[in-house]
Amino acid sequence: LRFIKKTLKNHAEEVVTLHKGTPMTLKAVFQSMNLSTYDLTVDMLDVHADRNTFHRFDKFNAKYNPIGESRLREVFLKTDNYMNGKYFARIIKEVASDLEESKYQNAELRLSIYGKSTGEWAKLAKWAIQYHVYSDNVRWLIQIPRLYDIFKSNKIMNNFQEFLSNIFKPLFEVTNDPNSNLELHKFLTHVVGFDSVDDESKPENPMLDPEVKTPEEWDDEENPPYAYYLYYMYANITVLNHFRKEQGLNTFVLRP
Numbered sequence: 401l402r403f404i405k406k407t408l409k410n411h412a413e414e415v416v417t418l419h420k421g422t423p424m425t426l427k428a429v430f431q432s433m434n435l436s437t438y439d440l441t442v443d444m445l446d447v448h449a450d451r452n453t454f455h456r457f458d459k460f461n462a463k464y465n466p467i468g469e470s471r472l473r474e475v476f477l478k479t480d481n482y483m484n485g486k487y488f489a490r491i492i493k494e495v496a497s498d499l500e501e502s503k504y505q506n507a508e509l510r511l512s513i514y515g516k517s518t519g520e521w522a523k524l525a526k527w528a529i530q531y532h533v534y535s536d537n538v539r540w541l542i543q544i545p546r547l548y549d550i551f552k553s554n555k556i557m558n559n560f561q562e563f564l565s566n567i568f569k570p571l572f573e574v575t576n577d578p579n580s581n582l583e584l585h586k587f588l589t590h591v592v593g594f595d596s597v598d599d600e601s602k603p604e605n606p607m608l609d610p611e612v613k614t615p616e617e618w619d620d621e622e623n624p625p626y627a628y629y630l631y632y633m634y635a636n637i638t639v640l641n642h643f644r645k646e647q648g649l650n651t652f653v654l655r656p
Contacts, residue, residue, distance in 0.1 A: 446468065640652070
């Protein structure tokens with residue numbers, strides 16, 4: 401809340417997003433929602449975490465949008481937006497400096513990799529290095545939403561193997577040759593592990609037997625079961641960890 405108010409006061413004329421192709425300033429975004437700095441309160445932002453938030457991913461997602469507005473989430477909480485994640489980086493730096501001041505508090509913050517394209521890692525690392533969101537008191541956990549079915553129905557990919565390759569191929573490449581992307585190499589030294597996220601209240605068919613399709617064959621419209629996602633994440637991370645250890649680099653945990 402402090403950050404949003406401060407930014408509205410000092411950077412109201414900054415162009416923060418494109419709406420149907422036309423640039424919008426921060427002021428215009430708030431005007432389009434009939435809001436001014438005086439109206440904003442903590443209750444109104446409605447981003448408190450409570451018990452339900454951890455139990456139900458849909459509730460978590462709803463809380464993730466300040467005032468229930470996905471536009472505010474995009475402006476303030478995304479690394480990959482019109483301003484290349486400038487505001488999000490500033491918020492993180494403020495949180496980090498509070499932690500550094502209190503000395504004995506550490507945070508493990510989460511960033512998402514969606515597996516939509518192989519360029520995501522490079523973009524995320526570029527953001528982290530460009531804005532120097534590094535802090536001794538912060539480590540990063542990468543969360544991977546289980547969105548294969550959405551990418552498949554939007555014809556972004558043909559099979560589950562493409563989803564896995566988009567996530568892991570860049571990591572193997574940069575482990576093999578850190579110079580191929582120094583920003584990613586540096587960023588990964590502060591990543592501790594991976595999480596798998598989605599709405600866990602969704603019913604699914606958990607059948608895994610020897611006849612189950614391999615990822616290249618999995619071209620169904622529906623999502624593979626949770627166990628399938630987890631197995632292939634685990635298998636890739638295990639091999640990656642052996643490889644990184646041989647190269648004298650840090651390794652990752654799987655903490656779903």
